Amino acid sequence: MKKTDVLIIGAGAAGLMAAYKLVKVGKTVTVLEARNHTGGRIHTLNNQLFFQHAEQGAEFVHGNLPVTLNLLKEAGIPYHSANAAMWRYHNGQFEENMQFIEEWDELLARLEELQHDIPINEFMEQAFPGDKYARLRSNIWDFVSGYDTADPRDASTFALRNEWKNEDMEAQHRIAGGYCTMIKYLADTCKAAGNAIVLNAIVNKIQLLPNGIKVFTTDEVAYEADKVIVAVPLGVLKAAGGEQGAIVFDPPIPDYSKAMQQLGFGAIIKVLLEFDEAFWESETVTAMVGTSLKNMGYLFSKEAIPTWWTQIPQRSTLLTGWLGGPAAFDKKDASAEDILKLALTSLANIFKIDADTLKDKLIAWYVANWTADPLTRGSYSYDTIHSSEARKIMNSPVENKLFFAGEYLYDGAAIGTVEAALSSGSGVAGCVL
Template sequence: MNAPTNVDVVIVGAGFAGLSAAHDLVEKGYSVRVLEGRDRVGGRVFTGEVAGVKVDFGGTWVAKQHTAIRELADRVGCTPVPQFTEGRCVLWLAGKRSTFNGTIPKLSPVALVNMARIQLALDKLAKTIDVDAPWDSPRAAELDAISLEEWLDRKRARWTTRAMMTIVSKVEWGCQTSDVSLLHVLRTIRAFGGFDFMMDAEGGMQESRYSETTQEIAIRYAALLGDRVHISAPVRRITQDADGVVAHTDSDQIAAKYAIVTTATEHRGGIDFEPALSELAQGLVKSWTLGALSKAFVAYDKPFWRAEGLSGQSLIDTGSTFGTFDVSPSPDGPGVLMAFCDPRVFDSHAPDVRKAQIVKQIIDIFGPQAAQPIDYIDQCWNTDSFAPGAPNPAVAAYASTLYGSVLAEPHGRVHWAGTETAGEWTGSMNGAVLSGQRAAADVAQLLLAPASYDRKKARS
């Protein structure tokens, strides 16, 4: 074991939260060390390649309002490109194919009215939620005591509405509607600025992506920190006393005045804390578990669906994939479709079986031309070593009101960041950046006035 290295702040995780915290602290004149368990930076953003085209295995889109991540990308010279939305979308529902324009599928008048009623009710309830502390919102206990599915039962949602809400749940929380509490759903809707905005491409959350990929933003941003960032350095243990903290990896010890941990809430449990986390904090780790979501990319010579007036976007209620987007680099090709995949019926199969499942569904959606892909690749996030699961936690009933209050509450000299800890834009890359900036500001304030920590500890 090497002799301890001393810095002002040790940061666990080199995703957007950790890198943002590190940059802010360095700009304030503090020394930092960023420790990343993976052999790469970026966390839940990760670049793959299909047919020579770089694609986003993880976080992909930014909205116009995501100023924090956009400013970061501008700083390192990455270029946003609009998500392709021209043409009709495809709906595959109960074995039948139809097309529609906009966000809401073409359904019967009765089904449309029912869907609109449910959406209006969700938006109305979401406006009552405090995104920074949803557990303190009016009716929080009531809203957290039921799942989204139970609420849909009470609201007499039709089967078509339930099918659409299941797709939404799989994309946003990586779970079934029965596995996420209504309060957590409402927090996300409020944080994203409403149901329509959450689901929209044009003018919404899926407005733009980056031609270089989002991990490239993280790679370039990390490069500015130089040798302050250490990869393949999983933190196994964090010890602390009144004078500081020590982060222990397999080969190093990093001593610091404070630590910022940016892992997903569930994966805080992979670190041994001394002193141990409080009972509430341990409950948070066990109950705020990540959902499950995977991705596949199928490439063709050209985006042939465009010639047929289709956008490449689809919604599908059965099978391995439940939605697609066109992420082709240009109209001239190659044509690339990104598919969201359900890990329960996808991840456990061999690669050739996974490919066959996805291509079959794309043929159903976009026609026989889809039978001749030139390349294929997928990413099964449940197999990830350091953050298996979906981008966001699937927070079940009662977990927010029981444990949410300690989500960002420091554990002594250990502070927390990560998109889950953000209020506005929680669950997005923008939220991750904001959370890192918030944690850095909190720690910087303590570094300026260390006595404030001692007074707070004396009161506890």
């Protein structure tokens, strides 16, 4: 049993950022990671013949986010714009528009009038009732479910108001080589200083002792440290004792356990489809649409897999499908083959191309069902009306030796992002010192 200054559970962005900051000031760390690779919900697929720098999980830098971009600059990792045209397929028609919610300004004005926080679905039903606003209510449900992967019946209106007021859709970026280049930089820095990152180490028990903490893994290895940072996904913390990946605290920490349950954690299924050609740029599709889709970056629809994007402005034959929120949760137990069928049917309905024809054009496909993954159990966090108070509890250490880190503990407009994870990891490292 090896003792270290700080033991970190989870080698995702938050855990590795905490380790990186601690190593920089001379602390020894050991990082335990349940998976067979670092990165957590960041995992870049990279094959010479297909899926070049395709992202299973986190893909975009949503805005000019200082922690992320400064880290990339420090590591010498380039990034490029992901800005591209937005299209919608609705009622059999394609339309290009940056703003698909026609009553957006009216919505923001009504949001500003709200004095007490309520779930966004409740707000929409109260503020925009009747048939006149049926499409607006539907669009907001889709937006909150898709972009925030949240349940609109549970998501905080105040938090969404803050997010929407600060969103910069003109500043979207992708990292050259994928997000794993950043993860590798953090991990390599830690290992170069003599610190260990232990893979396939699934923690199932954390024991608080009078003079430190013991951490036990499912393969019955014990680790000891003066201080421990728990940087696993919120979905894992929410898991009931006895479920795969769940962590038991001994003795129990009831206030923290209650706070974990009060924080929102979304659902997501991401589909990667690489075709033998960019069929959406074909002359047949161009004739059907009435204009070329060569500039299409994002495509929104009402199909079973509603959201799609290309790699524009980079040229690629990869299409990424995205299903979030309650609809993703409802399909979490579906097989990868069933999800693929839904994806191809959705594209067939949009582009009027037979699903079997599209299947024959595939050269690679992958379904990332993060909600069914026992080591993740969802996508990323969203605020409920209880999140503010719950976050205060989770951001306070237990007996000044057990700390929590993760994107769900970030309090700002970039909630649910890698920026949020990096910020939390950096912040908790400062608290540990």
